[in-house]
Ligand SMILES: Cc1cc2nc3c(=O)[nH]c(=O)nc-3n(C[C@H](O)[C@H](O)[C@H](O)COP(=O)(O)OP(=O)(O)OC[C@H]3O[C@@H](n4cnc5c(N)ncnc54)[C@H](O)[C@@H]3O)c2cc1C
């Protein structure tokens with residue numbers, strides 16, 4: 001039996017950060033994954049998704065500029081777009097393996113399972129460890145209704161070699177919003193069944209309302225307040241049934257109904273690691289409350305929002321706590337979040353309703369601004385913002401943007417929140433003109 005200072009289960013963002021930091025301090029480290037190395041973001045999430053968004057953005061730009069100096073229709077060749085995506089994703093696992101080898105980190109392939117509080121079995125071997133980090137990410141929530149076996153996951157969607165004509169998305173959050181914008185611009189007829197009463201419930205309702213114009217223009221059929229309850233195989237494909245809704249025929253049904261920590265294969269009972277409501281019970285140092293040798297990071301820990309920068313942050317926090325003893329707590333202030341629709345919608349800090357619920361005193365500024373130069377030069381009809389600035393301190397409490405460059409500009413608001421910059425600091429910054437960021441002064 002081999003003994004390591006640290007065993008990390010997973011090979012995604014959280015695993016990469018924690019393993020590299022602990023190894024750099026001279027400790028022995030092993031990582032493991034049952035899928036090709038690289039994790040969700042690089043192989044099945046953010047990065048491949050955004051390569052497909054690049055194609056959809058091009059179509060959108062050409063469409064917007066029709067009659068403004070651009071003529072001729074462009075179209076997406078789906079197989080070529082997928083091949084383009086693979087130029088990025090295909091080399092990732094090998095690069096990751098080489099990087100682990102170069103760092104002197106041992107890499108194992110296979111499902112890892114605890115065999116005791118300080119032991120893990122993988123590839124038929126048992127590894128003992130002074131510390132174990134659970135960085136197993138998240139998986140789609142199981143959907144249990146008749147015909148659920150016909151649903152494909154986001155992993156499969158991002159690998160499709162051809163795009164079917166009729167697509168149904170179950171759920172109305174990030175994945176549904178992003179995939180529907182890609183698929184519609186690639187020529188598919190898309191229907192979204194959303195259980196909640198609107199799309200993108202984690203984003204500001206006013207801004208989502210402005211963005212819905214784009215869904216309508218694209219012909220995306222969004223059906224709020226509808227929970228899918230059955231899928232039927234017919235002679236012509238699939239028939240998707242939802243509460244109180246007419247059934248919709250589809251060639252492909254995609255899971256976009258949320259994700260949860262991926263813990264089932266771990267045998268957490270053997271690890272003496274407790275779980276409550278499908279989540280690990282962790283203390284403020286991301287350490288198991290029942291087994292102090294075990295920490296968790298990223299989507300598996302589920303302490304911060306399930307986003308890549310949070311996984312990296314958790315990885316840094318856990319590395320410090322392993323190397324120096326529990327001394328660092330995660331800090332999730334000012335985590336920006338973007339849904340990469342076209343145009344994107346972005347948010348950081350408190351929403352209006354959260355700020356009101358906390359009883360904070362703040363000045364709110366919100367405007368629908370398709371008449372601003374940033375939108376006009378792109379012939380984009382969707383552009384608007386909402387900002388919350390605390391009275392007295394002048395601190396930015398929250399910022400919400402929909403429209404061109406929202407995905408980049410939101411980072412400056414995130415910077416302001418994390419570093420306690422004031423609205424006046426933002427107004428008096430010198431920002432290159434004309435850029436999306438040069439609108440910030442007018443937003444606060
Ligand atoms: C379609 C999609 C798009 C996304 N887009 C964005 C985006 O644009 N921006 C953003 O910030 N976030 C995005 N996310 C979320 C982001 O990808 C995740 O938050 C992030 O990748 C989580 O990283 P992690 O290290 O915590 O886990 P992961 O990267 O998921 O790594 C966990 C790894 O553990 C492995 N594993 C699980 N169980 C075991 C076991 N028992 N034994 C061995 N290995 C195991 C898994 O195979 C997996 O590779 C997206 C997610 C999806 C699904």
Ligand SMILES: NC(=O)c1ccc[n+]([C@@H]2O[C@H](COP(=O)([O-])OP(=O)(O)OC[C@H]3O[C@@H](n4cnc5c(N)ncnc54)[C@H](O)[C@@H]3O)[C@@H](O)[C@H]2O)c1
Pocket residue numbers: 143170171172173174175176178193194195196200201226227228255256257258259305306307337338339340
């Ligand atoms: N750009 C990004 O940062 C990005 C992109 C994609 C995914 N992600 C991450 O991945 C996670 C998963 O994404 P997601 O879009 O699957 O989840 P989500 O939590 O964003 O949205 C899921 C939605 O599905 C709905 N829903 C659940 N069950 C349903 C059912 N049976 N019928 C109809 N609707 C149902 C819910 O109302 C909810 O709004 C997100 O939480 C996010 O953190 C991030």
